[in-house]
Amino acid sequence: xxxxxxxxxxxxxxxxxxxxxxxxxxxxxxxxxxxxxxxxxxxxxxxxxxxxxxxxxxxxxxxxxxxxxxxxxxxxxxxxxxxxxxxxxxxxxxxxxxxxxxxxxxxxxxxxxxxxxxxxxxxxxxxxxxxxxxxxxxxxxxxxxxxxxxxxxxxxxxxxxxxxxxxxxxxxxxxxxxxxxxxxxxxxxxxxxxxxxxxxxxxxxxxxxxxxxxxxxxxxxxxxxxxxxxxxxxxxxxxxxxxxxxxxxxxxxxxxxxxxxxxx
Numbered sequence: 001x002x003x004x005x006x007x008x009x010x011x012x013x014x015x016x017x018x019x020x021x022x023x024x025x026x027x028x029x030x031x032x033x034x035x036x037x038x039x040x041x042x043x044x045x046x047x048x049x050x051x052x053x054x055x056x057x058x059x060x061x062x063x064x065x066x067x068x069x070x071x072x073x074x075x076x077x078x079x080x081x082x083x084x085x086x087x088x089x090x091x092x093x094x095x096x097x098x099x100x101x102x103x104x105x106x107x108x109x110x111x112x113x114x115x116x117x118x119x120x121x122x123x124x125x126x127x128x129x130x131x132x133x134x135x136x137x138x139x140x141x142x143x144x145x146x147x148x149x150x151x152x153x154x155x156x157x158x159x160x161x162x163x164x165x166x167x168x169x170x171x172x173x174x175x176x177x178x179x180x181x182x183x184x185x186x187x188x189x190x191x192x193x194x195x196x197x198x199x200x201x202x203x204x205x206x207x208x209x210x211x212x213x214x215x216x217x218x219x220x221x222x223x224x225x226x227x228x229x230x231x232x233x234x235x236x237x238x239x240x241x242x243x244x245x246x247x248x249x250x251x252x253x254x255x256x257x258x259x260x261x262x263x264x
Contacts, residue, residue: 044076045073045074045076045077048073048076049070049073049119049206050119052066052069052070052073053118053119053208056141056208056210056211057208057211059211062187063141063185063186063187063188063210063213064185064187064188066141066185067141067143067183067184067185067187067188067189070143070181070183070206071143071180071181071183074143074145074179074181075179075181077145077179079145079147079178079179080178080179083147083148083178086147088147088148088200088202091123091125091202092125092200095125096125096127096200100127100130101127101130101251101255102124102125102126102127102130102132103124103125104122104123104124104125104205105122105123106120106121106122107121107122107123107204118208118209119206119207119208120205120206120207120208121204121205121206121207122204122205122207123147123202123203123204123205124144124201124202124203124204124205125200125201125202126149126151126194126195126196126200126201126203127196127200128149128196128197128198128199128200128201129195129196129256129257129258130195130196130255130256130257131193131194131195131196131254131255131256131257131259131260132193132194132195133193133227133247133250133251133253133254133255134154134156134191134192134193134227134228134229134230134242134250134254135191135192135193135225135226135227135228135250136158136166136190136191136192136218136225136226136228137184137190137220137224137225137226138214138216138218138219138220138224138226139186139209139210139211139212139213139214139216140184140185140186140207140208140209140210140224141183141184141185141186141207141208141209141210142183142184142185142205142206142207143181143182143183143205143206143207144176144181144182144183144203144204144205145179145180145181145203145204145205145206146176146177146178146179146180146181146182146201146202146203147178147202147203147204148178148199148200148201148202149178149196149197149198149199149200149201149202150175150176150177150196150197150198150199150201151175151176151177151182151194151195151196151197151201151203152173152174152175152176152194152195152196152197152260153172153173153174153175153176153182153192153193153194154170154172154173154192154193154194154260154263155170155171155172155173155182155184155189155191155192155193156168156169156170156171156189156190156191156192156230156240156242157169157171157188157189157190157191158186158190158191159239161216161217161218162217162218163217163218164218164243164244165241165242165243165244166191166218166226166228166241166242166244167239167240167241167242168191168228168230168239168240168242169238169239169240170238170240171188171189172189175197182194185210186210186213186214191228191230191242193230193254193260193263195257195260195261196257197257218244221247225247226244227244227245227246227247227249227250228242228243228244228245228250229242229243229245229249229250229253229254230242230263231253231254231263
């Protein structure tokens with residue numbers, strides 16, 4: 001099929017540009033023309049993401065400044081116009097057919113991939129009542145733009161890192177709605193725990209490696225995560241001692257909303 005055909009599959013002219021070339025996302029998109037008025041805004045968004053990535057890698061922006069800037073940039077996306085082109089019910093069926101828990105599909109954005117910046121972009125789904133277990137990252141910055149659902153995030157700053165454990169400072173317990181962004185970096189909210197509160201949650205994620213600003217003693221798994229148990233070691237000073245645990249243990253203990261809501 002001609003990729004230039006003016007169909008809903010070209011909703012991806014910015015936020016989701018050319019993603020419809022993936023057979024997976026063809027299930028989610030319909031057949032009407034993408035609003036011409038939105039195209040310049042979404043293209044500007046893609047260019048802005050690339051510019052922020054370049055500044056971040058060149059250390060013109062600190063990790064925290066990148067988080068603030070990407071949230072501000074995401075707020076300029078004409079989110080409701082874009083979302084009117086996506087059939088979330090069909091997308092949900094396609095993703096959940098892969099099994100329980102979170103799933104994602106990589107979305108390749110040519111404006112970003114030709115920018116010279118290594119930026120990873122994807123659509124995630126988290127089924128209702130499920131949680132992404134608490135985990136941390138090493139030298140990574142990510143931003144999650146909520147596309148559908150209510151995304152509750154509990155986050156922690158990583159105060160200390162030692163083999164097999166971390167010391168965390170609880171930072172935030174908040175609900176994010178459509179069009180809002182929750183982010184993390186080495187500077188802020190490095191450890192986090194997410195749940196889908198009232199419906200499946202879809203997010204559009206942007207991730208990039210940060211300069212090696214810190215040397216950590218706990219290696220990540222192949223997905224770039226370090227799973228932890230923040231419920232096990234609350235201290236009198238308000239900090240949390242969190243043991244590093246394997247993914248299976250983490251999923252069984254913290255992979256449901258009920259576990260999230262019991263944590264205080």
